[in-house]
Amino acid sequence: MPGTLAGRSRRFRPPHWALVTLAALTLTGCQQTPAGAALQAQGRPQTYSNPLPIRTPGGPIETCADPEIVRGQTAGDTDWYLYCTTDPHSGRDRDANGNLIFHPISMARSRDLVNWTYVSDALPQKPAWVRPDAGLWAPDVEYLNGKYHLYYTASETVEGGSAIGVATSDSPLGPWVDSGAPVVEPHPAPCCPGSRRWTFDPAVIQDDRGQRWIYYGSYFGGISVRKLSADGLRSDPASQTQVASANRYEASNVFRHGGYYYLFVSSSDCCRGPLTGYSVFAGRSRTPDGPFLDKGGVDLNAAYVGGTPVISMNGNRWVGPGHNAVFTDAAGQDWTVYHAIDRADPYLAEAGGINKRPALLDPLDWVDGWPTVRGGLWASDEPMPAPAAQPGERSRYRTPRVRVEVPGKLLGAYSDEFTASTLSPDWSWVRPPAQGVAALEGGALRFSTQDADLFEDRDDASVLLRAAPQDDYLVETRLTLNLPPQGCCFNFRQAGLVVYGDDDRYVKLAQVSIFETRQLEFAKEVPAGAPGFPRYGSTVLSAGAETVWLRIARSLEDGEEHYTAFSSRDGQTWTRGGTWTHTLGGAARIGLVSLGGPGFTARFDYLRVYDLKQKKLE
Structure with a gap:
C-alpha cells in the first residue's frame, strides 16, 4: 500500500503510516x-x-x-x-x-x-x-x-x-x-x-x-x-x-x-x-x-x-x-x-x-x-498553570485575551484596484505570460491558470509582483476562481497571493483543487538545504468558496519574519489560519499567481495593502 499511495499527491503526502514501514x-x-x-x-x-x-x-x-x-x-x-x-x-x-x-x-x-x-x-x-x-x-x-x-x-x-x-x-x-x-x-x-x-x-x-x-x-x-x-x-x-x-x-x-x-x-x-x-x-x-x-x-x-x-x-x-x-x-x-x-x-x-x-x-x-x-x-512554549489532576484541586488557568492582526491605514502606493486598462509600471513579471493569459478587464485582473508551477525544482510559472512595505503590513485580495463546484480531478489548479523572495523562498495563500475538494492552502518553500530536509510545506485554512477573500499579515517578531494567513467567505467575517516563519528579507515583493494546470480563470478584483495593527479579543 505505501508504494501505491505515496504518489497520490505531491503536496499532501502520506501521513504517519509511511514512516513506520514495519510494512x-x-x-x-x-x-x-x-x-x-x-x-x-x-x-x-x-x-x-x-x-x-x-x-x-x-x-x-x-x-x-x-x-x-x-x-x-x-x-x-x-x-x-x-x-x-x-x-x-x-x-x-x-x-x-x-x-x-x-x-x-x-x-x-x-x-x-x-x-x-x-x-x-x-x-x-x-x-x-x-x-x-x-x-x-x-x-x-x-x-x-x-x-x-x-x-x-x-x-x-x-x-x-x-x-x-x-x-x-x-x-x-x-x-x-x-x-x-x-x-x-x-x-x-x-x-x-x-x-x-x-x-x-x-x-x-x-x-x-x-x-x-x-x-x-x-x-x-x-x-x-x-x-x-x-x-x-x-x-x-x-x-x-x-x-x-x-x-x-x-x-x-x-x-x-x-x-x-x-x-x-x-x-x-x-x-x-x-x-x-x-x-x-x-x-x-x-x-x-x-x-x-x-x-x-x-x-x-x-x-x-x-x-x-x-x-x-x-x-x-x-x-x-x-x-x-x-x-x-x-x-x-x-x-x-x-x-x-x-x-x-x-x-x-x-x-x-x-x-x-x-x-x-x-x-x-x-x-x-x-x-x-x-x-x-x-x-x-512557556510555563503554563498545571491542570487540576486530583479531586479537591482547583484550576489556576484563565482564558487569555488574544490579539489578532487587522488592517490599519490603506497604503495606496502599494495597492491597485485594477480599474485602468493596462497594468501600472509598479507591477513586473517574473517570466511574463503568453499573450492573452492575463489582462485587465471589467475592473479586475483576469489571470488564467497556467500549465506551469512554482514548486521545488519546477519554477516555470509567471508571477506578478510589486514592492512591499518595509514595515509590518497586511496584503488582501478578493479572488474568484471558476473551478467546478464539485467533482474530481483538477489537481493543483490554483490562484492566490504570494510574498516572494525568489523562486525558492516564498509564502503562498491560494485557492486550490485537490482531488474532489477545494481548499485554501497556505504554503512555504525554502531553498534546498541539508540532505533529508524538506523544501515545501503547507497548511490549510477554513472553508473557501468560488469567490473568497484572502489576507497575509507580515510582522517582525523578535527579529523573525512571521506570515499569518486569513480568509473570508463574505469579506466581513475573517478566520485566522496558521503562521509560517520565514526569511524573505527587505527585498521581498507581494503579488499574485495563477498556476498548476490549464483550463480555469482567476479574477482578482483588487490588491490592497494596509499597515498592520492588532485588535484585542475579549
Missing part, C-alpha cells in the same frame, strides 16, 4: 480549598512546560505521536494514563544490532498530568490477523462494560488493507487481550470500488441512549462513523455514514459539549519535519452521525471543505500541532493533548527519517460555542 499568560491568583492547599503542599506542580516529560530507565521519551490521555475508572484509581502510537522512544533507542526499537503503543502513568513515567508496551505481540510488518497506531482507550477497551489502527492486515482492532483489559495498563478480529474491517474507499481505504485513527463515543459509535478514516476515503455492538467489539457496516470529506481530514476525536457532538479532525501532512503544516479543525452536530458543520455553517463533507480552526502554527518553535484528544480535568477545565514538531529539532535520528513528535498539553477554551486552544494563542 503571554501568567499565573492567576485564586483561593484554594483546604483540600487543594494540602495537595499543593504534597507537591502538586504549579506549572508545566511543553513537551510533556515521559521518563524511562533509558532516558526520556522524545516522541509520543497520536497521544491519548484517560483517567483511571475503577474505585480508588485517580491516576492518569497516556498512550502513544508505535515509534522508537528516541534516536538512541536501539537493539544490539543498532536498529531502532519500535514500541507497539507505549503506555505511561501520571498522578499530576505533568510528570509521566513509562510503564510498558500495550501490544508486544501482534494479533494473528495483523500482518507481522504492520504498524499499530493511534490508540483510543475507552472504559466499557467494566473493562478498558484499547482501539488501534493496524496499518496492514493479513487479508490486505488497514483496519481497526480492539483489545480489552481489567487495567488501563494491561495485559491486553485482542478480540481476535477487526472492529472495522478493510473495505473500499467510497470513491473507488476494489480499493482499500485508509481505515485509520479510531474514536469511540456513547450517545445519550447508550448506543456506541466508532469514527475512523483518513485522506484516502475520508472519515466515516458506524454503530458499535453493545460489547464494543464489532461495528455495523450497514450503519456506515460519511462525515468528513476524503483528501482533507484524518485523526478524528469526538467530544460532547453544550448539547453538541464536536468532531475534531486534523489536516495536511503530519510529518514534513520543520515544514509540517498539520493542524486541527472542528465541526459540530446534534447527532453522532452528523452532518458536522463548522462555525460558518459549512459541512465538513462539502467540496469547499468546512472546518473551524482549533489549533495551527502560531510562530513559536512548534509546527504541525495535530492528532489531538480532549479530556476534562478534576476541576472541570477541558484540555487537549496533541503532538507537534520542534522546527529546530524535527527528527529522531537522521534528517528526513522519523519525525520527532512529542506530546504537548494545553487548555481548550470554548469561545462563542467553538473550541480553540488557549483562547486562540494555540501551542504554548
Whole structure:
C-alpha cells in the first residue's frame, strides 16, 4: 500500500503510516480549598512546560505521536494514563544490532498530568490477523462494560488493507487481550470500488441512549462513523455514514459539549519535519452521525471543505500541532493533548527519517460555542498553570485575551484596484505570460491558470509582483476562481497571493483543487538545504468558496519574519489560519499567481495593502 499511495499527491503526502514501514499568560491568583492547599503542599506542580516529560530507565521519551490521555475508572484509581502510537522512544533507542526499537503503543502513568513515567508496551505481540510488518497506531482507550477497551489502527492486515482492532483489559495498563478480529474491517474507499481505504485513527463515543459509535478514516476515503455492538467489539457496516470529506481530514476525536457532538479532525501532512503544516479543525452536530458543520455553517463533507480552526502554527518553535484528544480535568477545565514538531529539532535520528513528535498539553477554551486552544494563542512554549489532576484541586488557568492582526491605514502606493486598462509600471513579471493569459478587464485582473508551477525544482510559472512595505503590513485580495463546484480531478489548479523572495523562498495563500475538494492552502518553500530536509510545506485554512477573500499579515517578531494567513467567505467575517516563519528579507515583493494546470480563470478584483495593527479579543 505505501508504494501505491505515496504518489497520490505531491503536496499532501502520506501521513504517519509511511514512516513506520514495519510494512503571554501568567499565573492567576485564586483561593484554594483546604483540600487543594494540602495537595499543593504534597507537591502538586504549579506549572508545566511543553513537551510533556515521559521518563524511562533509558532516558526520556522524545516522541509520543497520536497521544491519548484517560483517567483511571475503577474505585480508588485517580491516576492518569497516556498512550502513544508505535515509534522508537528516541534516536538512541536501539537493539544490539543498532536498529531502532519500535514500541507497539507505549503506555505511561501520571498522578499530576505533568510528570509521566513509562510503564510498558500495550501490544508486544501482534494479533494473528495483523500482518507481522504492520504498524499499530493511534490508540483510543475507552472504559466499557467494566473493562478498558484499547482501539488501534493496524496499518496492514493479513487479508490486505488497514483496519481497526480492539483489545480489552481489567487495567488501563494491561495485559491486553485482542478480540481476535477487526472492529472495522478493510473495505473500499467510497470513491473507488476494489480499493482499500485508509481505515485509520479510531474514536469511540456513547450517545445519550447508550448506543456506541466508532469514527475512523483518513485522506484516502475520508472519515466515516458506524454503530458499535453493545460489547464494543464489532461495528455495523450497514450503519456506515460519511462525515468528513476524503483528501482533507484524518485523526478524528469526538467530544460532547453544550448539547453538541464536536468532531475534531486534523489536516495536511503530519510529518514534513520543520515544514509540517498539520493542524486541527472542528465541526459540530446534534447527532453522532452528523452532518458536522463548522462555525460558518459549512459541512465538513462539502467540496469547499468546512472546518473551524482549533489549533495551527502560531510562530513559536512548534509546527504541525495535530492528532489531538480532549479530556476534562478534576476541576472541570477541558484540555487537549496533541503532538507537534520542534522546527529546530524535527527528527529522531537522521534528517528526513522519523519525525520527532512529542506530546504537548494545553487548555481548550470554548469561545462563542467553538473550541480553540488557549483562547486562540494555540501551542504554548512557556510555563503554563498545571491542570487540576486530583479531586479537591482547583484550576489556576484563565482564558487569555488574544490579539489578532487587522488592517490599519490603506497604503495606496502599494495597492491597485485594477480599474485602468493596462497594468501600472509598479507591477513586473517574473517570466511574463503568453499573450492573452492575463489582462485587465471589467475592473479586475483576469489571470488564467497556467500549465506551469512554482514548486521545488519546477519554477516555470509567471508571477506578478510589486514592492512591499518595509514595515509590518497586511496584503488582501478578493479572488474568484471558476473551478467546478464539485467533482474530481483538477489537481493543483490554483490562484492566490504570494510574498516572494525568489523562486525558492516564498509564502503562498491560494485557492486550490485537490482531488474532489477545494481548499485554501497556505504554503512555504525554502531553498534546498541539508540532505533529508524538506523544501515545501503547507497548511490549510477554513472553508473557501468560488469567490473568497484572502489576507497575509507580515510582522517582525523578535527579529523573525512571521506570515499569518486569513480568509473570508463574505469579506466581513475573517478566520485566522496558521503562521509560517520565514526569511524573505527587505527585498521581498507581494503579488499574485495563477498556476498548476490549464483550463480555469482567476479574477482578482483588487490588491490592497494596509499597515498592520492588532485588535484585542475579549
